[in-house]
Amino acid sequence: MEHVDVLIVGAGLSGVGAAAQVRERLPGKSVVVLESRDAKGGTWDLFRYPGVRSDSDMFTFGYTWRPWDSDIALADGTLIREYINTVAREYDVDRLIRYRHRVQSAAWDSEAGHWTVVAAVGDPAAGETVTLTAQFLWSCAGYYKYDEGFQPTWPGMADFQGQIVHPQHWPEGLDYSGKQVVVIGSGATAVTLVPSMSAGEGAAAHVTMLQRTPSYVINRPRHDPVARLLTRMRMPRRVIYRVARWTNIANSIGFYKFSMRWPARSKAFLRKQAVRQLPPDFDVDRHFAPPYDPWDQRLCFVPNGDLFRSLRNGEASIVTDTIESFTPTGLRLASGTELDADLIVSATGFQMQVPLGGIEMVVDGERVDYASHLAYKALMLSEVPNFFFTLGYTNASWTLKADLVIDYVCRLLAHLDQAGRRVASPVPDPSVERRPFMPLSSGYVQRSAHLLPGEGAKAPWRLEQNWYVDQKVVRRAPIDDGVLQFT
Known part of the structure; x- marks a missing residue:
């Protein structure tokens, strides 16, 4: 069975960026990206309707570490897709992507200290699957279903x-x-x-x-x-x-x-x-x-x-x-x-999915009910070890938050190596006050609010929707903050 250090789900803007920076900053880590479709680019490859474009400026929608080389602020889908393809080529991400691999399940085993991930390969009707193990699992699959709009x-x-x-x-x-x-x-x-x-x-x-x-x-x-x-x-x-x-x-x-x-x-x-x-x-x-x-x-x-x-x-x-x-x-x-x-x-909008592309997740034999967990720094789930997810801001550019998640994950992985540890899991205090994770009145949020994790009343359990605050909470705060538990 193949083992990989970091298994990334999704080859869109978030997944390509995550793979590029893990390779760049942690060259000793093995990385695999599983993509359910037959092309990278995520949203920007899927959506082909007339005029499809970003609704955030490209100077913040582009990666911090790979500048957007144009004065076009609201770029159309073709330009964004070309940008993602260019980054994947420049950072040698293309060879890490396995297309038509739809993740079906992910199971964490504390005794083994890794995830076991099963993915359907090719035509789902064929029933062919592949199984991999991974020390870290990272969902970059976004928050809506690619195969089903609302x-x-x-x-x-x-x-x-x-x-x-x-x-x-x-x-x-x-x-x-x-x-x-x-x-x-x-x-x-x-x-x-x-x-x-x-x-x-x-x-x-x-x-x-x-x-x-x-x-x-x-x-x-x-x-x-x-x-x-x-x-x-x-x-x-x-x-x-x-x-x-x-x-x-x-x-x-x-x-x-x-x-x-x-x-x-x-x-x-x-x-x-x-x-x-x-x-x-x-x-x-x-x-x-x-x-x-x-x-x-x-x-x-x-x-x-x-x-x-x-x-x-x-x-x-x-x-x-x-x-x-x-x-x-x-x-x-x-x-x-x-x-x-x-x-x-x-x-009329899209259908939201839970943080890991809507798949079944199990931790030590118990199914993960996402709604019963809290989001830690809006990038990990309480008491779910070695799992990360990337969700962008709702009031600013998606990639501003995605870059913060990338930076945090790379720092965490380096910290574990330096400390001689292999597992990190956020554990909340029982007194943490629970609030909705995405407090928006938008239909797509309200339709799926019951599926999403909650957030707390204060950091590191609260999503401020403020990049300046997250610079402190996500990028600069120490990894060992008394909330993350290491083994």
């Missing part, structure tokens, strides 16, 4: 004579030119799809964004102004990246803290930004004023105001209503309005 059911869907598509499974070569399109949803995917499908070559005749509840939408330049200015000044690339990165970190965290402290002012600011970019008679309060505070759900950033431009030009429109039923020719809404459609895009 698809509500409405009356009459079977009667609709057009086509229904979920963005997570966008058909290759789908032709929507000249068609009436309705996009159901108001999140990041919907606000990306609407301007992308309504303008340019092959555009739809008209695109309607049908939302039950509005989102906060804010304009952002596609090209970073700081990076552009420094480029014109002929500053070195490393200086450009560092300054642009720190500027973006300060801006994103600063606006989040401002919104938390003064939600009414934040609402007024966002409304004012929307009013400036919409026609004078547009009902801003109906279509762009959510009934919740900013950052109760993620904000939607639109590059160069493309969504607002499509609305101004009449290429797209927004309807805020609920669906009564599908009809053969479109949708009937609760207000009695009927929307004609040739194509309906259900941008």
